[in-house]
Amino acid sequence: xxxxxxxxxxxxxxxxxxxxxxxxxxxxxxxxxxxxxxxxxxxxxxxxxxxxxxxxxxxxxxxxxxxxxxxxxxxxxxxxxxxxxxxxxxxxxxxxxxxxxxxxxxxxxxxxxxxxxxxxxxxxxxxxxxxxxxxxxxxxxxxxxxxxxxxxxxxxxxxxxxxxxxxxxxxxxxxxxxxxxxxxxxxxxxxxxxxxxxxxxxxxxxxxxxxxxxxxxxxxxxxxxxxxxxxxxxxxxxxxxxxxxxxxxxxxxxxxxxxxxxxxxxxxxxxxxxxxxxxxxxxxxxxxxxxxxxxxxxxxxxxxxxxxxxxxxxxxxxxxxxxxxxxxxxxxxxxxxxxxxxxxxxxxxxxxxxxx
Ligand code: PMP
Numbered sequence: 516x517x518x519x520x521x522x523x524x525x526x527x528x529x530x531x532x533x534x535x536x537x538x539x540x541x542x543x544x545x546x547x548x549x550x551x552x553x554x555x556x557x558x559x560x561x562x563x564x565x566x567x568x569x570x571x572x573x574x575x576x577x578x579x580x581x582x583x584x585x586x587x588x589x590x591x592x593x594x595x596x597x598x599x600x601x602x603x604x605x606x607x608x609x610x611x612x613x614x615x616x617x618x619x620x621x622x623x624x625x626x627x628x629x630x631x632x633x634x635x636x637x638x639x640x641x642x643x644x645x646x647x648x649x650x651x652x653x654x655x656x657x658x659x660x661x662x663x664x665x666x667x668x669x670x671x672x673x674x675x676x677x678x679x680x681x682x683x684x685x686x687x688x689x690x691x692x693x694x695x696x697x698x699x700x701x702x703x704x705x706x707x708x709x710x711x712x713x714x715x716x717x718x719x720x721x722x723x724x725x726x727x728x729x730x731x732x733x734x735x736x737x738x739x740x741x742x743x744x745x746x747x748x749x750x751x752x753x754x755x756x757x758x759x760x761x762x763x764x765x766x767x768x769x770x771x772x773x774x775x776x777x778x779x780x781x782x783x784x785x786x787x788x789x790x791x792x793x794x795x796x797x798x799x800x801x802x803x804x805x806x807x808x809x810x811x812x813x814x815x816x817x818x819x820x821x822x823x824x825x826x827x828x829x830x831x832x833x834x835x836x837x838x839x840x841x842x843x844x845x846x847x848x849x850x851x852x853x854x855x856x857x858x859x860x861x862x863x864x865x866x867x868x869x870x871x
């Protein structure tokens with residue numbers, strides 16, 4: 516049976532990526548060796564890293580003066596590397612979910628955190644608006660897509676300071692204006708590749724401004740100077756990311772992804788707004804994530820939750836159970852998810868409605 520993969524991360528990857536990884540697992544670039552058994556300093560792997568960096572720059576139209584890195588330690592390590600490297604004394608943070616809260620906790624180790632707004636009062640089910648960002652902070656940090664709660668900030672915020680963003684779960688899903696950012700980071704395991712590498716895009720001029728000593732491995736400059744090869748990079752995940760980047764380019768880049776993502780999300784949100792058994796978790800339409808669509812049973816039908824999950828599972832749907840802090844369901848509809856899988860979920864919801 517065809518599987519429809521709605522996992523939030525690690526999550527669905529393009530068939531192209533999986534096929535190329537499978538080939539390279541046995542014979543990488545004609546070397547007769549696996550991509551897992553060649554030196555990261557071999558000319559074949561250096562070419563992979565170079566091409567991946569070049570494609571990130573091309574697809575996101577990264578301006579001059581920025582470096583692209585593939586690091587390890589997940590987005591969670593970026594929660595501390597960002598303030599370690601960029602926070603002189605004071606930074607602003609927008610608190611829109613569990614990941615923002617974790618980033619705030621780390622930043623407090625390095626200086627003063629101004630929490631400009633928070634939606635914690637309503638279990639993070641909306642995006643705060645009209646907050647003031649003081650002009651004397653080193654940056655505003657925000658999480659562009661809240662993977663757990665299902666809200667998303669779909670436009671680069673307009674603020675008087677540089678932006679730092681955790682784009683783990685929506686990078687490459689739409690165009691962004693990189694010039695507004697001092698730093699963008701994203702764990703690979705949603706829109707890019709398997710877990711094991713983290714994409715970082717950093718403005719070179721944003722670095723070198725803090726006075727504290729920075730441990731070598733946690734210093735962005737180390738990795739810029741050595742082109743992400745200061746220590747052994749995660750070669751297989753970077754190879755996989757390169758395949759997804761090629762697939763993205765082949766499929767019209769981030770502009771085309773945005774169109775398809777809007778269409779996929781509309782299909783599912785329209786059904787959630789219509790179907791009497793279900794309701795979307797995020798009521799404010801403009802705050803709804805295009806990547807992680809969270810929903811619950813209409814309270815009048817709450818007892819059907821388990822039955823629907825089993826019903827959907829019987830139709831090949833995987834990964835629909837919501838995060839424990841929200842409950843209900845979560846359908847992750849990342850770039851690689853075809854519209855057919857979203858349609859299959861909508862059809863299952865309609866069929867379930869007619870049964871009850
Ligand atoms: N930020 C966001 C928005 C996430 O969804 C996640 C979970 N993948 C993280 C940070 C943490 O990422 P990692 O597990 O790579 O540390």
